[in-house]
Amino acid sequence: MTSAPETTAPGTDRTRDAVAAAPATTVPEAFHATVARVGDRTALRTLGGEEEYTWSEYAQKVREYAGGLAALGLGRGDTVAVMTVNGPAFHFADTAAVHIGAVPISIYATLPPHDIAWILQNAGVTVVLAEPDFLPVLERTREVGDRPLRLISLGDSGGDGTIAEAIASTPGDFDFGAAWRSVSPEDPVTVSYTSGTTGNPKGVVLSHRAVLGSLDALDQVTGTVDGGRVVSFLPMAHVAERMFSHYRGIRYGLTLTSCPHPSLVPQYLLDVRPHYVFSPPRLFEKLRAAIEARSAGDAPAAVAARAAIATGLEVVELQQRGAPVPVELADRYRTAQAEVLTPILAGLGLDQVEVALTGSAPVAPGLVRFFLALGLPALEAWGMSECAAFGAINRLDDVRTGTVGYPLPGLELRLQEDGEILLRSPFLMSGYLNQPELTAQTLDSDGWLHTGDIGAFDEDGRVKIVDRKKELIISAFGKNMSPSNIEAKLKEASPLIGQAAVIGDARPYNVALLVLDVEVASSLAGGPAPAAELVTRPEIVTAVERAVDAANERLARVEQIKRYRLLPDEWLPGGDELSPTMKLKRRPISTKYADTIEDLYQD
Secondary structure, X not given: OOEEOOOOOOOOOOOOOEOOOOOOOOXXXXXXXXXXXXXXXXXXXXXXXXXXXXXXXHHHHHHHXXXXXXXXXXXXXXXXXXXXXXXXXHHHHHHHHHHOOOEEEEOOOOOOHHHHHHHHHXXXXXXXXXXXXXXXXXHXXXXXXXXXXXXXXXOOOOEOOEHHHHXXXXXXXXXXXXXXXXXXXXXXXXXXXXXXXXXXXXEEEEEHHHHHHHHHHHHHHHOOEXXXXXEEOOOOOOHHHHHHHHHHHHHHOOEEEEOOOHXXXXXXXXXXXXXXXXXXXXXXXXXXXXXXXXXXXXXXXXXXXXXXXXXXXXXXXXXXXOOOEEHHHHHHHHHHHHHHHHHHHHHHOOOOOOEEEEOOOOOOHHHHHHHHHHOOOEEEEEOOHHHOOOOEEOEOOEOOOOOOOEEXXXXXXXXXXXXXXXXXXXXXXXXXXXXXXXXXXXXXXXXXXXXXXXXXXXXXXXXXXXXXXXXXXXXXXXXXXXXXXXXXXXXXXOOOEEEEEEXXXXXXXXXXXXXXXXXXXXXXXXXXXXXXXXXXXXXXXXXXXXXXXXXXXXXXXXXXXXXXXXXXXXXXXXOOOEOOOOOEOHHHHHHHOHHHHHHHOOO
């Protein structure tokens, strides 16, 4: 049988003009180059264009806010915290701070007062810019912190004053141009605090050089469409969101639509029809669940959708093996794309996506394959705050699921004997803020960053992430296992399983704590219901049991889940069990559910 060339994803028109960004050594320099190039283009907007600012209007706001910050006594080298939902006010405040040489720090809105106070203390913050809704929790940080704080409201009132009042008090001798031109490439552009899954958050200091170098390296891999559209929905304290939308928007003149909460993403995707999407796997898991739910049943449209997806998966499986795609299958896939798959993507607002990037948490290979089958240019990437978010990424013309592709251009990557990934590049962090001993433990004298992640190379040199070095399970019989790999298999077995935590270190077998995806479970149950009720429904209990059995069939015997507990809880970002970036807090989980875990190990 003759073969056809590999098919390409719909909606990825590579003939679009790419950005020719001007050389820049600092974020303010990049900002003003963009304003000069595309000043009339929309830079920032909200849903439906209710608020819109061109790049020139954005620049005027930055000038005003910079004067206000100067009036508050802030200048070069000072830290200033920003606590907002995603919206234009964040961009005005953050970009203005950078223009006067100050160092903006974003605070996760879900953190408790004690953790916020620790960050403010570690960073030496004396001024916090916050939206009115966050002023009460910030007031409580005064009770647990020992540093005087000025709380400046980004609204019309509240706190110790408003940004409008500060702007009105701009010093007469404030020289905006001289301020931003004095910023150096080695100056900090932000301090990004890690999620704190293993203790207090660490303040990762990123320089202008590191941020711009990482962005340019990413651009070499993915390209950047001139006038590209992005939805920004992750908190700006998440370094990957800050890089992918905020700084990338500044560098390349993108149009950014701010979404204040992840639950609203579906309507924002339809409003924006973005060219670029970044999200941890959870968004894609929920989108897949929605597609599968709509494709269930015997209606002709549902049957056609399942058949089209199956055709796409056939093509993807052949491509993943490096095998040729038969002409007949390629023709059938093109028809399925035109008649079924592209309309599915259009119904989600994803039909114009150039790159859909996922990472920041373990990604199940089957999840990427599913969206590749739909025709979405889905790429898994890996990185960490310490390397300015991005370390390795799949290539658009060489996607291999189960791997994170090759290192970014300009980045060296090697493995220690125990498999730990080491990185070296010009765009690593400068260090951990005010933690020199921890910095020395992480960045060695030869400039190698010890990531704490365990990796391996495939036969072609692509990087595979095995697990966190400190999170590997070593069973009572000495078997090393990756909990995240097992958890991914459980979640992939059914959209009902929203979260899974596997326990087995120094134990004779593995057990799991499972948490329902309440939306999916409610759909199966025939209507909305709380988790505590859903876990008692016989149809849900049975479906979860089948999912665990299906996952076990894909695991080695020693990895299999022998017992599990379906919890009547919801695990939310920033709560006891999940970090704000949706990573499992394994130590707190083990403590909180100690009695449940011990019960699972009773004979």
